[in-house]
Amino acid sequence: MSRSHPRIRNSVTQYDASGHNQAPLPLVGASDQRATVGLSYMTYEQLDEFGTELDAIRQRVLDDLGQADANYIRRVIRVQQGAEVLGRIAILAGVFNLWVLGAGVVLLGLSKILENMEIGHNVMHGQYDWMNDPMIDGRRYEWDNVAPAQDWKHGHNFLHHTYTNIHGKDRDIGYGLLRIDEDQLWYPNHRFNLPLAFLLMLFFEWGVMYHGIELDEYLSGKMSKDEFTTRKRRAYAKVRRQLFKDYVLYPVIACALIPFVGWWAPLAVLGATFVANIIRNIWTFLIIFCGHFPAEVESFAEEDAENESRGQWYLRQLLGSANISGSRAFHVLSGNLSHQIEHHLFPDIPARRYPAVAREVKVLVARYGLHYNTGRMSKQLWSVASQLASYSRKPSDPYKQGKSPENKALRRAKRERELQNVA
Amino acid sequence: MGVIRTALASAPVRALTSPHHPDHYLERIHPLATAEAVRARVVDVRRETGDASTVELRANGAWSGFKPGQHVQFGVEVDGTRKVRVFSVSSSAARSGRRFTLSVKAHPDGYVSQFLHNELKPGTIVYLSQAEGEFVLPDEVPERLLLISGGSGITPVMSMIRTLKDRGHTGHVTFLHYARSRNDEMFTDELDALASDNIDVIRVYTREPEADASLSGRFTLDHIDGIDSDLTFVCGPAGLIATVRDSYAEIGASDRLRMEYFKVPSVDLDAADATGTISFDSSQTEATNSGATILEQAEAAGLKPDFGCRMGVCNTCAVKKLSGAVRHVVTGEICANTDETIKVCVQVPVGDVAVAL
Numbered sequence: 001m002s003r004s005h006p007r008i009r010n011s012v013t014q015y016d017a018s019g020h021n022q023a024p025l026p027l028v029g030a031s032d033q034r035a036t037v038g039l040s041y042m043t044y045e046q047l048d049e050f051g052t053e054l055d056a057i058r059q060r061v062l063d064d065l066g067q068a069d070a071n072y073i074r075r076v077i078r079v080q081q082g083a084e085v086l087g088r089i090a091i092l093a094g095v096f097n098l099w100v101l102g103a104g105v106v107l108l109g110l111s112k113i114l115e116n117m118e119i120g121h122n123v124m125h126g127q128y129d130w131m132n133d134p135m136i137d138g139r140r141y142e143w144d145n146v147a148p149a150q151d152w153k154h155g156h157n158f159l160h161h162t163y164t165n166i167h168g169k170d171r172d173i174g175y176g177l178l179r180i181d182e183d184q185l186w187y188p189n190h191r192f193n194l195p196l197a198f199l200l201m202l203f204f205e206w207g208v209m210y211h212g213i214e215l216d217e218y219l220s221g222k223m224s225k226d227e228f229t230t231r232k233r234r235a236y237a238k239v240r241r242q243l244f245k246d247y248v249l250y251p252v253i254a255c256a257l258i259p260f261v262g263w264w265a266p267l268a269v270l271g272a273t274f275v276a277n278i279i280r281n282i283w284t285f286l287i288i289f290c291g292h293f294p295a296e297v298e299s300f301a302e303e304d305a306e307n308e309s310r311g312q313w314y315l316r317q318l319l320g321s322a323n324i325s326g327s328r329a330f331h332v333l334s335g336n337l338s339h340q341i342e343h344h345l346f347p348d349i350p351a352r353r354y355p356a357v358a359r360e361v362k363v364l365v366a367r368y369g370l371h372y373n374t375g376r377m378s379k380q381l382w383s384v385a386s387q388l389a390s391y392s393r394k395p396s397d398p399y400k401q402g403k404s405p406e407n408k409a410l411r412r413a414k415r416e417r418e419l420q421n422v423a
Numbered sequence: 424m425g426v427i428r429t430a431l432a433s434a435p436v437r438a439l440t441s442p443h444h445p446d447h448y449l450e451r452i453h454p455l456a457t458a459e460a461v462r463a464r465v466v467d468v469r470r471e472t473g474d475a476s477t478v479e480l481r482a483n484g485a486w487s488g489f490k491p492g493q494h495v496q497f498g499v500e501v502d503g504t505r506k507v508r509v510f511s512v513s514s515s516a517a518r519s520g521r522r523f524t525l526s527v528k529a530h531p532d533g534y535v536s537q538f539l540h541n542e543l544k545p546g547t548i549v550y551l552s553q554a555e556g557e558f559v560l561p562d563e564v565p566e567r568l569l570l571i572s573g574g575s576g577i578t579p580v581m582s583m584i585r586t587l588k589d590r591g592h593t594g595h596v597t598f599l600h601y602a603r604s605r606n607d608e609m610f611t612d613e614l615d616a617l618a619s620d621n622i623d624v625i626r627v628y629t630r631e632p633e634a635d636a637s638l639s640g641r642f643t644l645d646h647i648d649g650i651d652s653d654l655t656f657v658c659g660p661a662g663l664i665a666t667v668r669d670s671y672a673e674i675g676a677s678d679r680l681r682m683e684y685f686k687v688p689s690v691d692l693d694a695a696d697a698t699g700t701i702s703f704d705s706s707q708t709e710a711t712n713s714g715a716t717i718l719e720q721a722e723a724a725g726l727k728p729d730f731g732c733r734m735g736v737c738n739t740c741a742v743k744k745l746s747g748a749v750r751h752v753v754t755g756e757i758c759a760n761t762d763e764t765i766k767v768c769v770q771v772p773v774g775d776v777a778v779a780l
Contacts, residue, residue, distance in 0.1 A: 059754050070503030078451050085448075126738035129764040132498075132505040134460075135447050137764070138738050142442035158731030158739050241441045249438055310753070313734070347736060 027163070029306030030421075036304050038315040041370060050368060051311025054345055057360050061349050069350045070131050076118050076332070077136075084111035088250060091272045095257050095265045105272045109279030110333075115144045116284055117335025118351065124153055127350045145205045148238040151212035151231055161347050165292065165299040165320035172292070173299060175200070175211055179391040180293045180384075183301070185402035186395050193392035194385070197289075204281035209235055246273045283333070286381065287324070291340035294322045294383035296373055317344035318365065323358070323374035330377075331355065341372065425484050431458035454548050455483040461495075461551040466522065468543050471609040475528040475575060476540045477513060482521040482551065489523065489554030491516045491586040492579045492656070492683075497525060498550035499538055505550060507762040508535035511578035511658075512554065517589035526609060528575035532690050534760065558658065558683035560586065565653035566594045571642070571667060573601040573659025577609055579683065580658055584617070597623045597650050601642065601663065604631035644670045658683045690748050690759050694774030702777040704745055712776070716752060717767035721780050728767065728780050735769035742767055747776030 027035075038047055087107030094101025119136075120143030122128070128136045142149045155171060163169035167183055174180045178197055179190040189196075200207045213235055218228040250273060251266035258265050298319040305316060324330075324338040331338050336351035342358050343351065365372045375383075398404035430436065431445050440448055446457040455462050463480040470476055489495070489512050498507040513526035529540035560583050568587075572580040577600055584598055598617070602608035605628055618624045625638060627646070632639045638646050642663055647670075657667045657680065664684040671680045691699075697714030703726055710724045718740055721728050731739030735753065741764050748759035749770040757773060758765065767778065 055753060059756065062754075062756070066502040066504075068503075070500075074451075077447075081448055081451055124738075126741055126764070126766075129738070129741060131503055132507070132763055135444075135450065139741055139764075144442060153737075153739065154731070158737040161736050162732035162734070238442075241438070245438055245441050249435075310734075348738060 027166075027169075027302065027306045027308060029303070031306075033307065035306055035308035035312050037300060037308050037312040038319075041315070042368060044309070046368065047309060047311035047315060049311070050364070051309060051314050053364055054314045054361075055310070057357060057364075058346050058349065061346070061353050061357060065130055065350065069128070069352065070133075072352050073119070073123075073128055073131075073136060073350070076114060080111050080114040080119060083107045083114065087111055087276070091250075091269055091276075092254055092257065094272060095254065095261045095268050101268065101272055105275050105279070108273065108276035109283075112144055112276060112280035113283050113333055116280060117287070117337065118332055119143075119335075120145065120149075121335050121337070122351045124149055125157060126348050129348075142238075144242075145208070146235075146239045146242045147205060147209035147212050148234045151214075151234060152208060155212050155214070157347070161344065163305075164317055164344060165297070166302055166305050166316075167299060168302055171211065171214070175207060176216055177207075178388060180387055181299045182391070182400075183299055184391070185407065186391070186400055187402040190392050191394075193388045197388055201282050201285040202278055204285040205277070209239065246277065286377070287334045287337050289384050290324050290377060290380040291321060291337055293387060294373065294375075294380045295387055296371065296383075297322050314345055315370075317341070318361075318370065318372075320344065321373070322380060323372075324377045324380055325374055326377060341374075428458040428484050457483065457485055459485050461485045461553055463521075463549050463551055465543060465545050465547045465549060467545055468539070470540075471526060472528075472607055474540065475526065475609050476543075477524050477526040477609075478539060478543060479514075479522065479524045480549065480551075482523070484521070486521050486551070487553055489516060489582075490559040491582040492559040493554040493556040493582075494579070495525070495554050496552035497535065497539075499535060499543065499547070500550070501538065504760075504763075506535050506538070506760060507550070508533065509555075510536075510539075511582070513578040513581045513585075515585035515589045516582065517586050526575070526578040526581065528609070556683070558656070558681060560656075561654075564592060564594060567652045567654075568594060568596045569647065569650055569652035569655040570596065570598045571600075571647075571655065571657040571659070571663075572598075573642075573663040574603070574607075575609065576657075576659030576663070576683075576685065577602075578658075580656060581610055583656065584622070588617075588622070593621060595621050595623075597625065597652065599625045599627070599646065599650075601627045601629055601659065604628050605633070606631075642666050642670075644673065652679065654679055654681070656681045656683075660684065690746070691774040692748055692757060692759060694748070696771075699747075699772060699774035699776065701772050702745075702775075703780040704777050705779050712772045712774075714771060717749065717765075717770050717772060717776070717778060717780075720772075721767065721778075726780055730768055733768045735766050738766060740766055740768045743779040744770075745777040745779060748773040749776060 034044065042050065087104050087110070090100050090104030090107060094104045120141065123136050123141045124138050124143065126138035129138050134140060160170050160172045165173060167173065174184055177200060178193050179186055213231045214223060217223040218225070247270050251270045254266040254269040300316060305312070308316070318341055321340040321344045323341050324334065326338055336354045337343055339351070339354035339358055342354040342361060345361065346357065362372055395401060398406040399410070401407060431449065436445050444459070446460045449456045449458060450460070455464065461482060463482040463486070465478060466481050467479040468476055494509050494511045496507050497510045498505045510525040510527050512523050514524040527536050527539050529536045558579060564587065570580045570583060580598070584596065587596060600614070605611060608614070608626070614624055614626065627636065627638045629641055655671070657664060661684045664682050668680065668682060671677050697712055699712045700709055701712050701717065701720055702709050703721060703724060706726055708724050708726065710720055713720055713723070715723070718728060718730055718733070728742070729739050731737035744763055744765045746761045748757055749765055750757050750773050752769050752771055767780070
């Protein structure tokens with residue numbers, strides 16, 4: 001993964017919150033200028049303190065990990081697998097009874113939601129690596145989704161979680177498809193923000209898979225052809241396996257039921273599985289969009305975050321995320337990503353700890369006079385939809401229009417500067 | 424593996440459970456019901472000496488047996504974490520069925536061996552690998568065999584000699600064993616009764632020699648003077664191995680020697696910064712610990728490990744640490760377990776460390 005790592009220049013002093021000797025910074029700028037992230041809220045000293053306090057919360061949780069956490073994730077897996085097996089059986093049996101078919105769809109959808117969110121997403125963050133169980137190991141786990149784990153982890157764990165909400169670095173701001181932030185340039189296709197978001201919602205796993213191939217990186221010359229071909233191959237292989245299982249194998253099993261109900265039995269199974277996948281897509285889309293795209297979530301320019309300290313990194317995570325309030329079951333179904341803020345502060349601690357961590361974080365946030373962005377799902381969704389609608393309109397400022405002559409001139413100037421720097 | 428397990432691990436079933444392995448589902452039904460993952464139930468734990476135990480296991484059907492001399496990875500789950508160490512099989516390979524024993528000397532710093540010796544209870548389920556290792560009796564056992572072991576190095580050799588006895592091996596076997604004292608010796612009663620027409624047993628107690636002992640002190644070439652052998656197996660601490668290897672080289676018999684020694688990784692939690700050696704196991708490289716993060720040291724050694732954020736967030740650089748202690752650069756926390764996953768971008772070695780890079 002070394003390809004997309006920023007060059008580390010050793011000449012730059014590394015600012016950090018804990019006084020340790022080595023932890024490198026994600027963004028190292030050419031100058032010694034310190035990052036400006038968070039300066040409107042507190043001083044550098046306070047930022048360092050803020051970082052130290054969050055480090056301490058993290059350590060307290062890590063020290064406390066044990067049997068209860070292991071039992072929890074295994075219990076979730078057991079429930080998920082139970083739902084999956086029952087759902088598949090109900091879908092097969094559903095050719096005799098529509099209610100059973102409906103129950104099967106819901107169960108399979110539920111299973112895929114749990115598998116992708118509370119299990120897959122969290123396990124692939126390495127949240128359970130301390131258990132040393134090969135079946136729930138962050139490096140080996142592969143999820144029930146068309147996006148191959150490896151490429152998703154690169155885009156999500158590394159790019160998105162390190163460079164959260166930094167324009168030009170975090171590829172998850174609008175996923176290269178939508179305009180969701182004031183500071184994104186407007187292009188004519190953004191007029192279709194809302195319908196495009198709706199389609200992305202229905203086919204979200206395909207969007208994630210396509211996003212992970214990083215075609216744009218390849219086209220802009222930042223990725224080698226070899227790397228791109230490898231990513232494409234991995235994606236094809238994963239897609240083939242997923243399609244074969246969901247839309248060939250299980251329908252083929254249903255062929256045994258043709259003598260009892262008629263020729264359409266495999267089609268019913270195929271259709272039901274398709275709907276289950278769509279249910280999962282819609283749910284994951286909604287949760288994830290509520291996590292970063294409501295109004296009041298801040299985004300950052302690369303220059304603001306260069307040479308940032310650990311405290312600033314933490315603050316950027318807090319300012320760049322939003323929580324959703326809800327019941328315990330809701331949190332589990334969201335993979336505890338409803339605690340997006342805590343997840344972004346501590347992406348590698350087991351998600352079941354986030355509700356407790358949130359209580360400590362809120363106290364800290366109040367003490368520093370910061371805003372803790374949270375709200376009901378309806379409120380956050382409405383906020384996201386309004387954002388999508390308002391940013392779909394062409395901005396009057398020509399510097400915010402991607403194709404305006406002013407912006408083209410800006411980009412040309414930047415390219416020339418970069419060329420000079422290289423020379 | 425039986426027919427059912429073979430079927431459960433077959434390609435069509437894998438396709439149905441994709442992207443997960445069928446074992447992912449089977450272990451939810453029962454931890455021993457896995458098709459490919461080897462697991463076992465502890466049948467009995469017996470004390471051999473004050474600090475050594477034998478654990479008798481009954482493996483599930485995924486176990487494909489062992490050859491005398493092999494070892495297995497042995498994992499126990501304690502407080503949610505699986506801790507793994509490698510132990511030698513000590514029982515006879517001639518016995519049918521899936522029962523076998525491991526014999527283990529509790530190492531003062533060895534978490535798993537201490538746990539096995541002091542706390543492991545019958546009925547516990549343990550996580551194994553298939554039997555591994557090249558230190559095995561050949562299918563055609565030569566006419567004159569010499570087995571040398573020191574301390575807990577007796578375990579694989581015990582498996583060999585028990586197998587030979589059970590198979591009614593008629594060739595001549597000499598078994599030369601070194602222990603500190605009779606109290607410190609494993610399998611004492613069995614060794615007392617082992618000698619027969621074709622098996623010579625010679626025991627040397629290095630610290631508390633017996634009055635009528637034929638040999639004394641540590642291994643020297645004199646100890647095998649007059650013992651003719653076509654093939655020699657030696658297992659024990661590094662010192663014994665080195666002496667035997669040099670002696671065989673001296674008499675030009677190196678090709679007749681098979682060796683295995685235990686590496687007891689040293690863990691010194693108080694080691695000063697930038698001391699010890701860092702071993703990159705997969706690339707068979709070593710470097711002197713410079714005090715930088717393991718990721719930086721690996722890069723300095725010319726390796727190209729995966730990495731992402733370089734600040735301990737993204738988990739891209741996570742690898743198995745095989746042994747040794749490491750310190751988190753931010754929190755200062757020290758982790759000293761064998762076989763645990765660490766993010767090498769934020770860990771510095773404390774003394775000797777081996778990682779799977």
